[in-house]
Amino acid sequence: MRQLKLIWDFRGPHALKTAQHHEIxxxxYIETEHLDITITGNSAINEMxxxxxxxxxxxxxKPLRDALKPHRGEVYV
Known part of the structure; x- marks a missing residue:
């Protein structure tokens, strides 16, 4: 089954801290909704x-996209 990576972008001098907090x-949400999702993360693209x-x-x-409103998505490999 194909997997998709839902992505939230954060920009500015505090982008990494914001992304880390968003992952929390x-x-x-995964725990509250009892979802079978095991892969989450955050990553610095550059310093901003x-x-x-x-x-x-x-x-x-689709239901996760509608509920969580990611900025973008891509195929996960």
Missing amino acids: HLKE HAIAFLVVNESDM
């Missing part, structure tokens, strides 16, 4: 751009 909220993300099965993407 993503994990809380960072991302938070979670990886979902393509079949589960």
